[in-house]
Amino acid sequence: MDIFERRESQVRGYCRAYPTVFASAQNARLVDEKGRSYIDFFAGAGVLNFGHNNPRMKTALVDYINNDGVAHSLDMYTAAKARFLERFEEVVLEPRGMPHRLQFTGPTGTNAVEAALKLARKVTGRKTIVAFTDGFHGMTLGSLACTGNGLHRAAAGVSLDHVLRVPFDGYLGEGVDTLEALRRALRDPSSGLTPPAAFILETVQAEGGVNVASEQWLHRVQQLAHEHGSLLIVDDIQVSGGRTGGYFSFDGMGLDPDLICLAKGIGGYGTAMAVLLIKPEHDQWAPGEHTGTFRGQGLSFVAGTEALSYFEDPAFSEEVCRKGERTDERLRAMVEKHAGRDFALRSKGMIHGLDLGDGALASAVSKHAFEGGLIVAPCGPGGRVMKVIAPLTIPDGDLEQGLSILEQAVDTAVSA
Ligand SMILES: Cc1ncc(COP(=O)(O)O)c(C=O)c1O
Structure with missing residues (x-):
């Protein structure tokens, strides 16, 4: 990673939260140079609605x-x-x-x-x-x-x-x-x-x-x-x-x-x-x-x-709603699990904001998630909201696994 530190401007941002070199990607998965696979709940900040390297495209x-x-x-x-x-x-x-x-x-x-x-x-x-x-x-x-x-x-x-x-x-x-x-x-x-x-x-x-x-x-x-x-x-x-x-x-x-x-x-x-x-x-x-x-x-x-x-194909929009509802259900369970913390959830379709009320906590969640194999980024005032925007084409298995990693990351960050 020396070349980035030596020659890329200080302005670089996301790479600091995800310190690895990505080498390939398919749908909702990114793979780094060491062969480690990550589930992508960030999707290029909303660019990759149809996943990485969509085969039709x-x-x-x-x-x-x-x-x-x-x-x-x-x-x-x-x-x-x-x-x-x-x-x-x-x-x-x-x-x-x-x-x-x-x-x-x-x-x-x-x-x-x-x-x-x-x-x-x-x-x-x-x-x-x-x-x-x-x-x-x-x-x-x-x-x-x-x-x-x-x-x-x-x-x-x-x-x-x-x-x-x-x-x-x-x-x-x-x-x-x-x-x-x-x-x-x-x-x-x-x-x-x-x-x-x-x-x-x-x-x-x-x-x-x-x-x-x-x-x-x-x-x-x-x-x-x-x-x-x-x-x-x-x-x-x-x-x-x-x-x-x-x-x-x-x-x-x-x-x-x-x-x-x-x-x-x-x-x-x-x-x-x-x-x-x-x-x-x-x-x-x-x-x-x-x-x-x-x-x-x-x-x-x-x-x-x-x-x-x-x-x-109307089935596409139905799928987005179905996956969105499932994600909402799992994120809501995280809010309820930490009821004393005053977390909040805001969602529409397949964009979800898990508001942790605290930027430092959200940053810790993002870090633990990355360690667990998930790319997910904070947003909002002071960076306190975990934004979940997976590719719309994410397979159910990756969606569930990514949500489990996120849940674990929240648990770890909260108990630290
Ligand atoms: C709603 C909205 N408008 C404008 C922009 C700016 O787009 P770009 O970064 O491609 O210039 C963004 C980027 O995140 C956005 O979310």
Whole structure:
């Protein structure tokens, strides 16, 4: 591991929690250079919804490369991009009656968020974005201004402006309407607030500690946004692509976001791609006005097209719900086992947050889990929430074994 310490920047993070060199991976398993196998409950922070080296995608990718398919194309037309767009229309947009267009941005999530913020400001001619406590939207300056995490914000080195921070659903305790103060202020011409360009939110705050917004609250945000001519941006980067059961995390809720940010899992194989979905009336970009080199990634189009086929089989979503419920059951048993500790559990589909209430304890759990052969990472304020996001394709045996390792890790950390 000398080379990493000698030459890789201090900024490296996850590798410090999992100090080994990984050499290969298959579905929900990672294997290190010494041949030790680990169950993956982290899945590339939500990238690997279909597991490592998904065989369907691997075959499609190898065929594409062997046929000299175009690997990179800026934003020129390619057959692979056409196929992806056609399938996205057929599988995702048309069944939901969504008129949205796709803007391919630079390949990471923050690129899609930056495009959304810039477009909302252009369309409305306003500056302010409403963002929520514990929200996570990326590390570039516009997205970072919307992100809550103090460590990340402090690294900006410049002021992070034009964002109004509002408490997320549940932040002020159960039953408190966190939007009331803003609602009143926006209706009061003497409040000092002017209407924002947009509201940006995650329906499930993943990095923020797995905070699940209620459907009613989401509708209230949408109503407030539209009452004041603001756009609703849903950042679905971590929890779309089947993570909560449907394609979008808000499927079946009757929400109608103006802009939707997608990244992580949309490229299928870990091949990077980010997309901004735009309602046609807001697609007011001039040609080439917002650009980026890596917007035409042939391998991501090919693997991403294959990923879409999973959503044509209703059994896939049923499986996600079944495994999610089973995980929930086992995590709930851990909460009950340590009843005196005030642990809490928050879940939706196959994203779960076991809130241990203490960052040091969560860090110890992560360490013991790693020693036991499980990759699982803390998130949330002070890193106190164990986030369980296994690949959606994880076999039952690995899921059960991983949960047993986690249970043992919690027991060990608690009794230390
Ligand atoms: C909801 C959400 N938005 C944006 C991002 C930023 O994505 P990226 O790290 O690919 O820039 C993330 C990353 O974790 C995220 O979870």
